[in-house]
Amino acid sequence: MTTFPGSARVEMVMGMPVSVDIRTALPERELTPVLDDAFAWLRWVDDTFNPAKEDSQVGRLSRGQTIRQIPELIEVLHRCDELSEATNGWFESRINGVIDPSGYIKGWALERLSRALCNAGAVDHRISAGGDIRVRGSAMPGKPWRVTVRDPRTGVVRAVVHAHDMGIATSGRRPIVNPRTGKVQVGLGSVTVVGPDLGVADAYATALYAMGAVLARRFAADLAASGPYETMIVTRDGQETTTPGFTRHTGAATRLAV
Template identity: 75%
Template sequence: MTIFPGSARVDTVMGMPVSVDIRTVLPARELTPLIDDAFSWLRWVADTFSPAKEDSQIWRLNHGLTIRQIPELIEVLHRCEELSEATGGWFEHRINGVLDPSGYIKGWALERLSRALCNAGAGDHRINAGGDIRVRGSAAPGKPWRVGIRDPRTDVVRKVLYAHDLGIATSGGAAVVDPRTGERQETLGSVSVIGPDLGVADAYATAMYAMGPTLARRFAADLAEAGAYQTMIVLRDGKEVSTPGISGIAAQARLAG
C-alpha cells in the first residue's frame, strides 16, 4: 500500500500522551515547524486554562485576581455557557463556585489545532489526546483513517470506524461530577460521542456521563435525531447502547476494511 511520507510526534501535554500525525505530502522544512507549533499551541492551552496550574487564567479567576484579555478565554467561557444551556445544566463549567472548563477544553483545543493544520496546508492528519481523536483527510492516498473507540476503563477497542473527517470524544476515564450535587458520578462505564466538532462532542460526552444511564440514553437519542452527533454508551455491566448512526458508521468501516 502506498503511504504518505508525512511526520508524527508523541509528547506529554496536559498530563497525557498526545500524538500529532500529519500525512500530507509536504517538505520536512514545513512539516517540522507545523508540529512544533502544534505542541506549542497545546502547551499554551494547558498553561492558560488549567484550573490546577498556579497563575493560569482560570486559576487567577478562581482566586479573584486580574486576568489578561485573551480572546480565546472569552470564546471558551461563552461556549461553555451555551453548552450548559444546551444540556440542561448537565455540562457545567462552574461547580461549587470553582471554574473548570476541563470537560470542553481538550476537545476545543484539538478542534482548533485541526482547523489550523488544514489552513496551513496539512489537511491529512490525526490528533489523539487521551482518547479524544480528530481526523481529517486521508491516512494514505484514497484511504480513510482507521479509528478505534477504546473503553477508558479496560483499554478494549469497542468499535472500529473508518473516516475522512470525524471527531470522537470519550468520557469515563477521569472523574466526572454531578453538577447538581458536586459528587462523583459512577453509574456508567463510559460515553463516546462522534461528530463534526470535537469540543462540542467532548462537552456532550461529559454531560451524558454526569446524567447517568436513563437521562443519557434519552439525550443521546435526541442528539441522534438532530443528525450531527451519534453516541455509544457503555453501561457499568459492560453492555453497549448505541444510537442508530453508530451502526451505520461501523458498517461503512467493515466495507472499507
C-alpha cells in the first residue's frame, strides 16, 4: 500500500500530549523546522492564554495588571464574546471576574496551526490535543483521515469520522462549569461537535455540555439547521443521539430526537 513519507512528533504542551502528524511528501530538511515551529507556536499559546500561569497575559488581565498589546489576545477575547452571544451565554470565558478562554483556545490554536502547516506546504496533516482534532488533506493517497471518537470516561468507541478537511471537538474529559450556576455540570457523558473551524466546534461542544441533555439536544438541532456544525451527544447512562448531518461523516444511522 502506498503511503506518504511525512513525519510525526508528540510533545507535552498545555498539560497534555499533543501530536502533529504530517503525511505530505516533504524533505526532512523542511519537515523538521515546520514541526519545530508548530510546537513553538503551541507553547506560546499556552504561555499567553493559560490562566493558571501567573505571568500569562490572560492571568495578568484578570488581575488588572499591565499586558502587552498582542493582536491574538484581542482576537480571542472578541471571538469568545461572539460565541457567548451565539450560545445565549452557555459558553462563557469570564466567570467570577476570571478570564479563562480554555473552552475555545485549544481548538483555536490547533486551527491556526493547521492553516500555518498548509501555508508551509504540509497540506496533509492531523493535529491532536486532548479531545480536539484537526485533519486536512489525506492520510494516504486518495484516502480520508479516519478519526476515532471515544467516550472520554469509558474509552468506548462512539463514532469513526472520515474526513479530508474537518475539526472534531469532544468535551467531557475535564470538568465543565455551568455558567448559570457556577457548578460543575454532571448530566452528560460527552459532546462531540464536527465542523469547518475547530475553535468554533470546541466552543460549541463546551457550551452544549454545560447546557445539560435537554437544552443541548434542542440547541444542537438548531445549530445543525442553521450551519455546518453537527453534534453527537452521549448521556451518562450511555444513550447516544446525533444530528442528522453527523452521520454523513460516520455512516451511523442514529438520529437526534428533538
